[in-house]
Amino acid sequence: MERTLILGAGFGGLTVATELRELLGPDPEHEIVLVDRRPDFLMGLRKLWALVGLGSLEEGSRARERLDRRGLRFVQEKVRTIEPGRRAAETDSGWIEADHLVVALGAEPRPDLVPGLAEHGHNVWEAAAVPALKQALDGLDEGTIAIVIAGVPYTCPPAPYECAMLLDDHLREQGRRDRIRLAVATVQPLLMPNAGADGSRWLGEQLDARQIEHRTGRKVERVEADRVVCPDGELPFDLLIGVPPHRPPAVVAESGLTGEGLWVMVDPGTLRTAYEGVYAIGDVTMIPLANGLPLPKAGVMAELEGRIVASAIAAELRGKKPPEPFDGQGFCFMEMGKATATLIEGDFFAAPEPRIRLGDVSGAYAREKHRFEADRLARWFGGPA
Numbered sequence: 001m002e003r004t005l006i007l008g009a010g011f012g013g014l015t016v017a018t019e020l021r022e023l024l025g026p027d028p029e030h031e032i033v034l035v036d037r038r039p040d041f042l043m044g045l046r047k048l049w050a051l052v053g054l055g056s057l058e059e060g061s062r063a064r065e066r067l068d069r070r071g072l073r074f075v076q077e078k079v080r081t082i083e084p085g086r087r088a089a090e091t092d093s094g095w096i097e098a099d100h101l102v103v104a105l106g107a108e109p110r111p112d113l114v115p116g117l118a119e120h121g122h123n124v125w126e127a128a129a130v131p132a133l134k135q136a137l138d139g140l141d142e143g144t145i146a147i148v149i150a151g152v153p154y155t156c157p158p159a160p161y162e163c164a165m166l167l168d169d170h171l172r173e174q175g176r177r178d179r180i181r182l183a184v185a186t187v188q189p190l191l192m193p194n195a196g197a198d199g200s201r202w203l204g205e206q207l208d209a210r211q212i213e214h215r216t217g218r219k220v221e222r223v224e225a226d227r228v229v230c231p232d233g234e235l236p237f238d239l240l241i242g243v244p245p246h247r248p249p250a251v252v253a254e255s256g257l258t259g260e261g262l263w264v265m266v267d268p269g270t271l272r273t274a275y276e277g278v279y280a281i282g283d284v285t286m287i288p289l290a291n292g293l294p295l296p297k298a299g300v301m302a303e304l305e306g307r308i309v310a311s312a313i314a315a316e317l318r319g320k321k322p323p324e325p326f327d328g329q330g331f332c333f334m335e336m337g338k339a340t341a342t343l344i345e346g347d348f349f350a351a352p353e354p355r356i357r358l359g360d361v362s363g364a365y366a367r368e369k370h371r372f373e374a375d376r377l378a379r380w381f382g383g384p385a
């Protein structure tokens with residue numbers, strides 16, 4: 001029996017598993033095993049929607065045990081050790097060895113890396129933190145909401161700005177906006193470095209039009225109960241949404257897959273690691289671009305990479321030609337309020353820097369973003385919730 005072992009059943013892992021099963025068909029001689037410590041899948045975008053009353057977290061959650069009905073084997077356990085040289089991983093119930101290993105364990109928000117952030121900031125990057133943030137938001141009648149990108153990298157570069165614009169719309173709907181100041185600050189030199197100076201300027205104008213204050217280059221020294229302390233001053237807040245720096249899970253760092261660096265380095269075209277038969281995709285990897293910035297950590301990227309890896313494994317197993325390499329073309333619908341969005345498309349492997357195209361702001365793109373979630377949930381889990 002052949003086996004593909006996929007560590008992490010998020011955007012990337014689910015894509016590899018689903019596509020590979022489709023390419024191989026219901027072949028009992030090839031087992032596809034997915035390991036994830038959490039029972040349910042939920043997209044990041046749901047966290048922002050739940051915050052502003054666009055549906056609930058539960059509506060976007062799917063039980064991973066449903067994968068068992070789709071020709072896959074789901075193991076709900078924590079990955080404790082990875083031995084890439086053996087293409088093996090250890091969970092609570094022992095070792096699983098494989099012919100192909102795909103590491104798709106994502107990136108973890110690490111508020112502990114910024115003094116005071118975990119104590120005084122809400123972390124909308126974690127689903128478990130959403131109810132407390134929503135309660136604090138509902139209880140705020142006046143004051144300042146600060147959204148602070150406190151470290152890099154973080155997943156989904158546009159999401160803090162989407163959060164600000166969704167909150168702007170939400171507070172206007174509720175008649176509280178004139179009493180609540182909204183301010184976004186980032187440690188980065190541009191609002192969205194990957195969108196370049198023009199894209200960041202455009203985003204700044206969009207924020208200005210909504211009276212959302214914004215500042216770049218604000219390093220966070222520490223967070224206190226009512227203020228963010230920066231080398232060049234303070235940002236007072238009544239409610240803080242902190243975007244923490246992200247790091248790979250400890251098990252990845254301990255596996256040797258990251259070499260001397262923080263992230264797993266891969267061949268950008270094939271997503272192969274330095275180990276035979278071992279691939280890594282999505283947020284756990286670092287793919288440097290021509291301008292020195294990393295490829296953005298986004299679900300669409302993990303998905304596109306996952307498709308390449310599934311095709312490569314299927315081609316190898318069936319003795320066929322390998323797929324065309326990953327070309328770095330990606331997209332994302334950026335929400336500009338509750339009912340509008342724009343489309344950001346990018347050729348991220350372009351030199352000397354990524355070529356980014358921004359679409360109009362329209363209701364049609366907002367509806368596409370909702371379809372984006374629905375289509376993937378249906379493809380990966382089948383049927384309704």
Ligand SMILES: Cc1cc2nc3c(=O)[nH]c(=O)nc-3n(C[C@H](O)[C@H](O)[C@H](O)COP(=O)(O)OP(=O)(O)OC[C@H]3O[C@@H](n4cnc5c(N)ncnc54)[C@H](O)[C@@H]3O)c2cc1C
Binds near residue numbers: 009
């Ligand atoms: C607020 C927010 C909004 C976002 N909006 C968008 C968007 O609109 N479009 C978009 O493309 N992206 C968006 N993203 C980013 C997107 O969620 C991530 O980039 C994407 O999930 C990365 O996929 P991945 O497969 O690499 O990792 P993940 O999807 O994070 O999957 C990793 C999995 O590994 C599991 N895991 C980790 N460690 C272990 C362990 N030791 N043992 C077992 N299991 C483990 C985790 O439980 C997790 O399920 C958003 C993110 C956030 C937070």
